[in-house]
Amino acid sequence: MLIFEDTNRKTRRSFLIKALALFVVIVLLSNMIAFTALADVPSFVGVNYADRLSSNLRASDVKWHWARVPMIRMGALSVLKGRDKKPAPNAWVSREEAITAIVRLMGRDEDAQKINAASGRKSGIGGKRANFSQWAYGYLEVAQQEGVITKNERQGMMWQGAALRQEVAAWTARALKLTPLYGRNQEISRFSDSNKISSDYCPYLSAAIQHKIISGDGNKIRPNDPMTRAELASVLDRVKYDFPSGYEVHQGKLLSSYPLKFVDEGTSSSCTVFEIEDLNGERFNLKAEDTILNGWERTHRDFIVLKNGEVLLSYALSPGDFIEYAVKDGEVVFAEVINVSGMQIRGELMSLDEQTNTVVIKGESGRVYEYSANQNVEVSIDGRPSNIFDLVEGQEVTAKVVGGMLRGLVASSGSEPGYIAKESLNIEGRVKSVEKDDDYYNITVSLPNGREESFAVGPHTRIIKANTTQDVRDLRIGDRIIAYFSVLDKGVADRIAVAKTSTAKNILKARISGGFSNSELIIEDINRFYYGSWIKEMASGKLAVSDGATAYYCGELIDIKQLYQNHKGDYIYILNKSDFGENQAEKIVVKSGDEYSVNGEIEEIRWSEGFIETGRVEGYFGQDTLTVVGRQICDAADIDDEEDVFLITNDEGDTNRVVAMIQTEFYDSDLQFYRGYIDEITNKELSIDEYNRLEGNKWSKTRDSHKYFDFKDDVYIIDAIGKAPKHVSLDDFKKDRFEQEYYNKYTYLVTKNDKVEGILILKDEVETPSISIGELALLKDNDLQIVLNNAKDYSGFRREWNNDLTSLELDMSKALLIKGDQFIKQNDLKLKDKLYIIRNNNEVLIGIVIEE
Incomplete structure (x- = not known):
């Protein structure tokens, strides 16, 4: 019996050891599976200040406030920090606090703090004698760099004082790079107190109102009222995800959550993993972690959760919750559970408004839906990620709407991007x-x-x-x-x-230096075509090649993937396109002979032969020719034989092959420019005498008599008769019909459809105005003086752009400046803007930003 009992004990002990080993293996395998899942899925961990922040956001002074949710969101994103650990929604916000919040939302908080750290070692920064607090120095510096505030504002404004509503609206509009709306437009004029708006801020306030960033109180906009912290939170909440360098936003459904534990040499860690599936089926993990170092030092990383109006932490999330969460630098800082009563709307895309980012869809039931579409709306055409403005009005779309907000748009193209499948009508x-x-x-x-x-x-x-x-x-x-x-x-x-067509980005010339892999070609000695010249772009780089790209050599189609093997070290010409927000090579031509570059009027073109003659150079074009008209990629047959052209040719001995044909639109073709003497002003129209009209890039040779123009509702007028140019309202200009001070003065007019849009009044006639193009390299003297690099003059006699590149220092004080369909001010210009200018020596009379 004793032997039997001893044997039985050994058997039980062996069984327990095997069971324990199996349990350990199962635990290890489950952890390995969890580790594998974490490694394969993008993960974002919480922040180490979530506990403290959640306590502050639950403060009683915001509990029943109308702006409670925006205050919570801005607080959770660390954009608007509390006062004395409380949100203080009704306190007015200082100018430096407002700028700081905007800079944080732009994603530049770290840069501002680095500037502060460097400047803190210097004397005279901040303090009692400065117009700002020492901590605000870096934020003001970044704001000026980004064009949010001007140099004059930086130096002359009391930044510790209360921020006015019009100031914050203007700063926010500048931060978003909104186009200012000049003149007395409908957005502003509907408010009874619009006369109190500063002329400097009015164009930006108009843009902010148009984009629904700020709104009025009844029929008043209250421009000079101090802005409260609650109002600031509401303004920034509306644009919180519209900054490219700011927070990245995702939306998705919480599938499950599970715990994990780790132990490693004195460090123990436990975390909860939240598995998220977004609208496109992609998986993400959010993590909340507890870590104990050396047995006593605890670190807790979590994220704020807003659910059912309550400020909570990640523990409040449940499977099935649909959340929107913000991440930055690999950390999740905030998640909001939104209404899961989502719906899909199938119908016709009626309109897209690029100014206000508004989408209007007519559903199959006939009901019309209007939604705001920010940069986080996920758009796909044929299953390929796209830009919302690649869609076409009239296209059949399916809109994904969650919680009353547009989250996604799905469309199919049929045969080509931007189109629906063909229907009978x-x-x-x-x-x-x-x-x-x-x-x-x-x-x-x-x-x-x-x-x-x-x-x-x-x-x-x-x-x-x-x-x-x-x-x-x-x-x-x-x-x-x-x-x-x-x-x-x-x-x-x-x-x-x-439809919006593929936009030509530029034409490059480079040498092949590396193989073709992952749809990229390695190139060196990269040059950019610039109105008949080549400008060095960079020493080397990788060229992304589109899926449908083609390559040619001596007029013959070749295998694009064999470029490196067959043409290593050869130069190539590259037509780059901008499609779906990405620059890619659309067509490549291998250099096949000595290069000639010429521009001017088309002297002869024979379509049946593919023959063209320009500026004493003859050549033959075909399917291999890189062709750009305006900003569109076209076929050679799309060239307008009545317009000037830039040609690049390769001399192959018996054939001079046309590599590229480019017809550039320097300004909107609907715009017309006149110069002449003011003859008569009435309440409805203006007439000029002895006038010339700009035809292409040269003025008409003969002077004509008496042309009449109606006034546009809002005309941009500069009186440059005296030493100091000044803006004149249309009403004051019309009153001159009684005083006649402007009669017989020389003028430049900007018109569209025989309506005057801009007027420049000069004391004397400009005999020989020059036309130039160039790239803005420097702004100085309060942006009234500029330097243009890579400048070229147009020769009306030879009807071509000169080949020489020069530098021009110009006075912009009296210029009519145009960007798109708006008149702008000098400080709206940006470095590297390409400008088309009409000038009198070094004085710019009309300047146009060339759109790309």
Whole structure:
């Protein structure tokens, strides 16, 4: 019996040892699986100040406040910090506090603190005699660098004083790089106290109102009222995710959460992992961690959670919660559980407004939905990530809406990006020709299947591009369109949606130095084409190549993947496109002979032969020619034979091959420029005498008599008769019909559709104004003096741009400045802006920012 009992004990002991070993193996395997899951999925860990911050955000002074949620969000993002550990929503915010909050939201907090750390060792920074607190120095420095505040504001403003509503609105608009709205526009004029708005801030306040960043109180905007911390939180809450360098935002559903524990040489750590699936099915992990070092030193990393209006921590999250969370530098700082009553809306995209980022969709039921679309709306076309403005008005889309907010847009292209599948009452394709026929225009379209189809455009056909109504004459060869018809015979189109085409970024010349892999080509000695010249861009780099890119050598199509093997060390010409927010090579031509570059009027073009002659250079073009018209990538057949052209050719001995043809639009073709003497001013119109009109890049040779222009509702006017140029209102200008001080004065006019939009009044005639282009290299003397690098002058006699690159120092004090469809001020110019200018020696009369 004793032997039997001893044997049984050994058996039980062996069984327990094996069971324990199996348990250890299972635990290790489960941890290995967890570690593997964590390694394969992007993870964000919480911050070490979450406990302290959550206590501050629960303060009683904000519990029932109207701005409670914005205050919590801005506090959780560490944008707006409390006073005496409380949010203090009703206290006014100082100017330096407002700037600090904006800089933090821009993602520049660390830069400001580094500046503070460096400046803290210097004397005279901050203190009793300064107009700012010592801690604010770095934030003001960053704000000035970013163009949020001006040099004059930096030096002359009392930053410890209360921030005014108009000041904060203007600073926020500048931080967002919004286009200022000059003149007395509808956004401002509807407020009864608009006359109290500073002229310096008015254009930016208008832009802020238009983008719904700030709103009025009834019929008042209260521009000079101090802004409270609650108001500041509300303003910043509306734009919190609109800064590219700020917080990164994700949305998704919490699938599950599970604990993990780790022990390693005196350090024990436990964490909770939250598995998130976003709208596109991608997985992310959020983590809250507890770590104990040396047996006693505890570190807790967590994140604020706003759920059902309560400030909590990550423990409050439950599987099934739909959350929006903000991350920065690998840390999750804030998550908000939002209404999960999401829905999908299928319908027609009616409009896209780039100014206000507004999307309007007409659902299948006929109901119209309007949503705000910030940069975090996920857009896909054919399953490929896209930009929202790559969509086309009239396109069928499916909108993903969660908690009343637009979260995603899904569209299909059928045959090409930007298009829906073809339907019986639609024609889609590329414009091949536009021909006038009495009151109608006949449009011929190349279809995706290679066939052609024609239809008519009548007086009532609506043409839409980028939410803007266009004239049929604005259609360009190569434009991608969808034409809609109400009857099957497709005679006259009811409306046409014009797609945004691939935009040409630039043309490069470089030498192949490395192999083709991962859709990239390694190149060196990289040069950028610049109006007939080559400018050194960089020594070496990688070239991203688009999926459909083509390559040519001596006019023949070659395998793009064999470029390195067959042409290592050879120079290539590259047409770069900007599509879906990424720059990629669209077409490559291998240099095949001595290069010639010329520009000027097209002296002869024979389409059947592919022959062109410009500036004493003859060449042959074809499918291999890099062709850009305006900013669009086109075919050679899209060249306008009545406009000037830049040519690059390679002499192959028996053939001079045209490598590239570029026709540049320096300014909006709808704009017209006149110069002459003011003849008469009435309440409705202006007439000029002995005038010339700018035709292309040169003034008309003959002076004509008496041309009349209507006034636009808001005309931008500069009186430069005296030593100090001044702005003049349209009402004051019209009153001159009684005093006639402007009569017989020389003037430059900016017009559109025979309506005056801008007027520059001079004391004397400018006999020989010059036309130049260049890149802005320096702003000085309160932005009234500039330096243009890579400047070129246009020769009206030879009708070409000079090849020599020079540097010009220019006076901008009296200039009419135009960017897009707006008049701007000198301090709105940015370094590296390309400018097209009309000048009298070193005085700029008209300056236009060339859009790229």
